[in-house]
Amino acid sequence: MIPSPPPSIAPLTAALRSALPGDSVITDPVRLRTYECDGLTHHRAVPAVVVLPETAEQVARVVRLCNEHGVPFVARGSGTGLSGGALPREDGVLIVTSKMRRILEIDLPDRRAVVEPGVTNLAVTEAVRDRGHYYAPDPSSQQVCSIGGNVAENSGGAHCLKYGFTVNHVEACEIVTPDGDLVRLDRMDPGYDLLGAFVGSEGTLGIATKVTVRLSRAPEAVTTVLAAFRSIEEGGRAVSAIIGAGIVPAAIEMMDALAIEAAEAAVACSYPAGAGAVLIVELDGPATEVEAQFARLRELCSGAFELRVAADAAERAAVWKGRRSAFAAVGRISPAYIVQDGVVPRTSLPRVLAAIDRLSAEHGIRVANVFHAGDGNLHPLVLFDDAEPGAGERAEVVSGAILDLCVEHGGSITGEHGVGVDKARYMPKMFTGDDLDTMQLVRCAFDPRGLSNPGKVFPTPRLCGEVPGVRKGVHPLVESGKAEQF
């Protein structure tokens, strides 16, 4: 049985219907159900209403109506997020940007493009590729994920080791504030860097309705190397050697034996047989520089038992194929799995991986390791059989313990997937109450009523206006007549 929406939402629904074109408001329970989760499928909630606005003005109108009715709202792009950041509220409105997918402007002389939030990440690159440019952030879901979602999550990707994250490539955003105002945040504007605070705020500070992204010049040369090692330790040593030699590759990715096994089963990527770990290193830049760095790289990877160099774009794609398919591929070797995302200082990788091994053995749960080795961003895939009683719980324990390891080693509970609803409870492990209260000040400035994607990022935020350490109401001594206040 699909529960009918709470009656309190009915007046808002009526108002939405008169404010938006007829087919933009969804209340049909069957259609609502298609929006019940994002890429993190074990958190589900059917939204009370879904709206599909076509313009920024319509988004603003929806948000203003939500304010009038005191109803929370959640924004959603393509729904590929892996932390439940776009998990709907059963008592709220889900604002889906999938109809806002126009590329509004491409300005190559100034190397920027203005796009609507529903435009996919890859569509930006495709629009300018033939003119020698591209959009640098490349999350592995780039074929489908939206720019608006990338802005909300400050998405990274394999190449952010050299080129940085979404926040480093966004020049301006037009946003609808949680009050329903249309405001432009621009890197060039004087004043506080509200754009920097907005990008990565996971929809809690408003909704991006136009995004001005920076376009990058395509590098002259790209060299992609696949190095196979007998063990993960040897692979790790090569990574340290590369960084130690002062080389900043565009990407350094590593997969362990179990992840390779899964990728072979899924996409037959033909990585060297018997590898305990493979390393994918991509160098890019001016041809002379790439050439010199490649010569050095060969020496630094002398521990590899096989080294393949992709000769052209097709071979490069073949090298990346196994890595790009890794998350989905583990479905071939395990009925169920959890994709984890944590970060450790790169030099702690060997110790952390050893500790993950111990956790895995202790709980009888296999863990496949895929990671952005250059920046210490781990994506352990925690495998379990959901038909086996208790296995899911054990996998959860292992997955959570991996985050504890990340925090213990001075890292982070998320490198690119975001906190969302999934990791809000881990935030106090990484931050003190004062840290979280201070972040909450930003929230209160943007969203004093707490209507914009509530319940995400922060565990039990304090109410805006509530000052820590300052009592509200009458002091007990005053009340009992033992003291007076002036």
Add this chain to the structure above:
Amino acid sequence: MPRELLEKTGVTLRDAVADDAVAGVSPRWVALPETVEEVSAVLRACAEGDLALTPAGGGTKLHWGAPPERCDVLLDLCCLNEVLEHAAGDLVVRVQAGVTMGALAGALAAEGQELALDAPPEATVGGTLATAACGPRAFRYGAPRDLLIGVTVVLADGTVARSGGKVVKNVAGYDLGKLFTGSYGTLGVIAEAAFRLHPLPPARRWLVVADAARPRELAAALAASQAEPSAVELDRPGPGAPATMAALVEGTAAEERARVLRDAVGTGEVSPEPPAWWDAPPYEEVLVEARFVPSALDGVLAAADAHALRLRGSPVSGRLRLSPAGEISEERLAAAVAALRERAHAVIVLAAPYEGVDRWGPVGALPLMRRVKQQFDPGRRMSPGRFAGGI
């Protein structure tokens, strides 16, 4: 008594002298904390006595921004000068805010690394962040906010808060570092910072084009080159004077790449040394920053010419700093700024000894900024009035 409140903290305190003035406003006392806890203690004392405070680092940009509405205490962070952790293998450094950029560069160079921010060596980490000051290589490496990965701040009520961390890739929680970068001390005190580092490039070469006739086209060609210059800078020492453009190439094969660059634009000399004006410290008493998209360069140059301004900066990042050749009256400065504002996206008067000039121009999201200020510093004690919109 306010002084007693401050003395009670145990933090070193002295009476202010003329040199301690903040954009012309003299504080009464100078506090010299040596730890983050001491910073917090001073701020709590200020909260108790409703004392206004301005944080200061090396003092290289203390004349930037509007004069504070009130300033009782200058918080001199010079004693917070420890490099806390240099994790060379992780390309990360954690420092206290009072560390000078010169001292930091020295420490990092010992391990073959650098913080790729161009700043005067006597400027501090905290001051560079608080003003978000960019140098030539921001074109490649980004602004201070792009290299900052973690921050410890002390709020007006003494609360010590952290965001980010010491790993480059990290999206947990709001990024307070970005909010505080460029906030001119109006939200709180930046006490510690962690940065992403880069390996020191094995070589550097400059392609110098004297008498750059068509600067916009030349800059565009340099920026688009796959030889990947780290910086492209323009210098015009006076109105009507010939402009010089220089592009920096860093890394492996720098010499060859600089020659590729020269061949691509068909002019210039390759040099192992920068031109004398490269990255000169911005100490002018009157200094204006224009921010614009690169295609707007011609208009900005014409406005600068018409108002007799010298200029220097990055035509490819769209950021030029302009200053008068000699004395300039308040009226003439206001006219020059108005003309520039017609051509550039934003024009900020970084420094000027005049009360009347509109330093910031239109500020897009001002109502939101005021709300942020209200949340962080409801008592308006942190550098009040120094910032955009009178914040």
